[in-house]
Amino acid sequence: MDLDVTPQDEAFRAEARAWLHAHVPAAPLPSLETAEGFAAHRAWEAELAADRWSVVNWPTAYGGRDCGLVRWLLFEEEYYAAGAPGRVGQNGVSLLAPTLLDHGTEEQRARVLPPMARGEVVWAQAWSEPEAGSDLASLTSRAVRTDGGWLLSGQKTWSSRAPFADRAFGLFRSEPGTPKPHQELTYVMFDLRAPGVTVRPIGRLDGKPAFAELFLDEVFVPDEDVIGEPGQGWRIAMSTAANERGLTLRSPGRFLTSADRLWELWRELGAPDATRDRVADALIGARAYQLFTYAAASRFLAGTPLGPESSLNKVFWSEYDIALHETALDLLGERGESADSEWAEGYVFALAGPIYAGTNEIQRDLVAERLLGLPKGRR
Amino acid sequence: MRFLLDAEQRAFAASLDAMLTAADTPALIRRWSRGEHTGGRALWSRIADAGVFALAVPEAYDGCGPRPVDLAVAFVELGRHAVPGPLVETVTAAVLLSEPALAKRFLGSLASGETMATVALGGADGTALDGDTAALLLSLGADGLRLAPGHGPVRASLDPARRLTSLAPGGELLTPGPPLAHALTWARLATAAQALGVGLALLDRTVAYVRQRTQFGVPIGSFQAVKHRLADATIALEFARPLVFGAALTMSPADAAAAKVSACGAAYATARTALQLHGAIGYTAEYDLSLWLTKARALRTAWGTPDECRATVLGDRARRR
Numbered sequence: 223m224d225l226d227v228t229p230q231d232e233a234f235r236a237e238a239r240a241w242l243h244a245h246v247p248a249a250p251l252p253s254l255e256t257a258e259g260f261a262a263h264r265a266w267e268a269e270l271a272a273d274r275w276s277v278v279n280w281p282t283a284y285g286g287r288d289c290g291l292v293r294w295l296l297f298e299e300e301y302y303a304a305g306a307p308g309r310v311g312q313n314g315v316s317l318l319a320p321t322l323l324d325h326g327t328e329e330q331r332a333r334v335l336p337p338m339a340r341g342e343v344v345w346a347q348a349w350s351e352p353e354a355g356s357d358l359a360s361l362t363s364r365a366v367r368t369d370g371g372w373l374l375s376g377q378k379t380w381s382s383r384a385p386f387a388d389r390a391f392g393l394f395r396s397e398p399g400t401p402k403p404h405q406e407l408t409y410v411m412f413d414l415r416a417p418g419v420t421v422r423p424i425g426r427l428d429g430k431p432a433f434a435e436l437f438l439d440e441v442f443v444p445d446e447d448v449i450g451e452p453g454q455g456w457r458i459a460m461s462t463a464a465n466e467r468g469l470t471l472r473s474p475g476r477f478l479t480s481a482d483r484l485w486e487l488w489r490e491l492g493a494p495d496a497t498r499d500r501v502a503d504a505l506i507g508a509r510a511y512q513l514f515t516y517a518a519a520s521r522f523l524a525g526t527p528l529g530p531e532s533s534l535n536k537v538f539w540s541e542y543d544i545a546l547h548e549t550a551l552d553l554l555g556e557r558g559e560s561a562d563s564e565w566a567e568g569y570v571f572a573l574a575g576p577i578y579a580g581t582n583e584i585q586r587d588l589v590a591e592r593l594l595g596l597p598k599g600r601r
Numbered sequence: 602m603r604f605l606l607d608a609e610q611r612a613f614a615a616s617l618d619a620m621l622t623a624a625d626t627p628a629l630i631r632r633w634s635r636g637e638h639t640g641g642r643a644l645w646s647r648i649a650d651a652g653v654f655a656l657a658v659p660e661a662y663d664g665c666g667p668r669p670v671d672l673a674v675a676f677v678e679l680g681r682h683a684v685p686g687p688l689v690e691t692v693t694a695a696v697l698l699s700e701p702a703l704a705k706r707f708l709g710s711l712a713s714g715e716t717m718a719t720v721a722l723g724g725a726d727g728t729a730l731d732g733d734t735a736a737l738l739l740s741l742g743a744d745g746l747r748l749a750p751g752h753g754p755v756r757a758s759l760d761p762a763r764r765l766t767s768l769a770p771g772g773e774l775l776t777p778g779p780p781l782a783h784a785l786t787w788a789r790l791a792t793a794a795q796a797l798g799v800g801l802a803l804l805d806r807t808v809a810y811v812r813q814r815t816q817f818g819v820p821i822g823s824f825q826a827v828k829h830r831l832a833d834a835t836i837a838l839e840f841a842r843p844l845v846f847g848a849a850l851t852m853s854p855a856d857a858a859a860a861k862v863s864a865c866g867a868a869y870a871t872a873r874t875a876l877q878l879h880g881a882i883g884y885t886a887e888y889d890l891s892l893w894l895t896k897a898r899a900l901r902t903a904w905g906t907p908d909e910c911r912a913t914v915l916g917d918r919a920r921r922r
Contacts, residue, residue, distance in 0.1 A: 223603065223604060223605060223606055223607060223610065223670055223846065223850065224602065224603055224604070224850065225602055225604055225847065225850050225851070226602060227602060231602075292602050485915075485918055489919075498911070498915070499907075499908075499911055501915070502862075502911035502912075502914050502915050503911070505859075505914055505915070505918055506844070506859040506862065506863060506911075506914055507840075509844065509847070509856070509859055510840045510841070510843060510844050510859070510863060511840070513604065513843035513844060513846075513847040514839070514840055514843045516602060516604040516843070516847075517604045517605065517842075517843045517846075519602075519604075520602060520603050520604045520605045521605060523603075524603070524605060531839070534835065534836045534839050534840070537832070537833075537836055538836055538840055583825075583829070585832075586828060586829040586832035586833070587825065587828060587829075587832075589831075589832035589835055589836070590822075590828030590829070590831055590832045591828070593835060594804075594808050594828075594831055594832075594835065595808070595812070596808065596811065596812065596820075596822040596823065596827075596828055596831070597812070597819075597820055597822055597823040598823065599819070599823030599824060599825065599828075600825075601825065
């Protein structure tokens, strides 16, 4: 058992640090959830990609460095420590890309991944529907066979990044008549600007259009934009969901930096006793999350696939993120109420964490049933 | 980087677990609580024979250490079986006595299990665990580390298996400057690992209980309110675990303090959940669950309160600035 980083890994870390030091914008970019901010974040992705820093853990053929999990973790630590911008391509990079790498064709990977890596095509997710949230398998949007492809119809909602994104991916019901609802679903990529698509932005809690409703009326999708076999979408999407909850959605580097910034803030404000325990717990929680992730990465590298332990992870980081931002806002007092501070923006963002990517209630059910072996009951 | 126990460490844990399962610790703990130490002493010897105390003793003094990761592996199992006795204190004593002359004089008998040690912080005003049965009584006061000449009467602990005593003032001054900070890191690491084991045992027992306890015609473990409490206990324990082993690798005071506050907090939260989900039967002394419930409470403040451990974490962060 060790936590050792090889000299080669350290050299990689130093190279990343130097590049970030030279390139990270001095002032924070405008909010990702505005047209102006979205464009600025897209440009930042292009800058990262020009020197192959946008998707370091991807294969080199698609714009990555094939650097492996350990170096990915080190890169992320450096990335957030450098104060670099949030990642506008997150949905595509951490959800769609792993799915394509596992289940896509070579043609799909070569066509979709490089422009994703450069921020030229930004992806939104299209999972939820008005009547299918936690019970995702009950979704009713349809994909109907047509010459050379499929026609998508129905309604999707809570589609993150969709107001400004280019394309989306999601599940559609394609084979009515098969006996089980989760065997009738097909995983599809589609263009948000195609004829028949209407995107209606939704203001999140602070009013910013962070997600959208999608109305689809016989939207044509060619066969080459179906991932895997038609009807196999549920199995394919669940492997993505494990990825999302698992290693790559929230890197430890992000929380190590947030905890450090919280500690700095606490010190600047005179290290008040009232918030001392919560600041200490933020430092401890960031270290716990870092080490938990190192252990998960080590298991993964030793050949054990990620399993239900990714549900532990998702509950932990989403609740940790809220607690950390609440502490900062409490520390700031009246200043914390001001909606344009970075802490306020982070707080609003964090509030969504326990809801998306499988609510924390669903995750707790999964922990109880799959890790502890408790009997299934009514949800 | 390979932050995983290796096959040998997993086998060490499994062999300790098997030995302690066969030892019927609940009966032995109850006798220990009444001051009947024979069974507990015999088990102590077998734990020593398995090499546990030697892990804190350098090879030069008949040990095989220092091997803090293996020690953490062992203490998780000792906690899982709620083994009584001054386990953490004996390890801490081995570190306090690391000056060559003292090491030569004392460490061999600690490693072999021949001698149980206990330690009181704060000299004659401090509290020593199991001072009535430990042969080596160490008192750490303002003037250094003393060999206490005796102990006071046994006081009851919230955990009946922990027999608390004071140590008599005076005695031989062994050293004016023992390595206190380093000893505290070992003590907190061992306590954290022990608490993790206590919490894991409480979780296992409670999961088994809610699977077989039926109300309203179904196992209570099928209710979401029950599941979610157990899921939260699992999350707390599984995020404490990497802190414990991370601390064992770095042996930094901040990591050990973080491990202590997290593992003890997780074990205590699991104890509260275990008590609630067992209902009234869990609130009885005669039901064996009580042996783990009370230990989770006691370990929370042993070798550093949550407040003291958080202070260590914050102090370390300020130094790294």
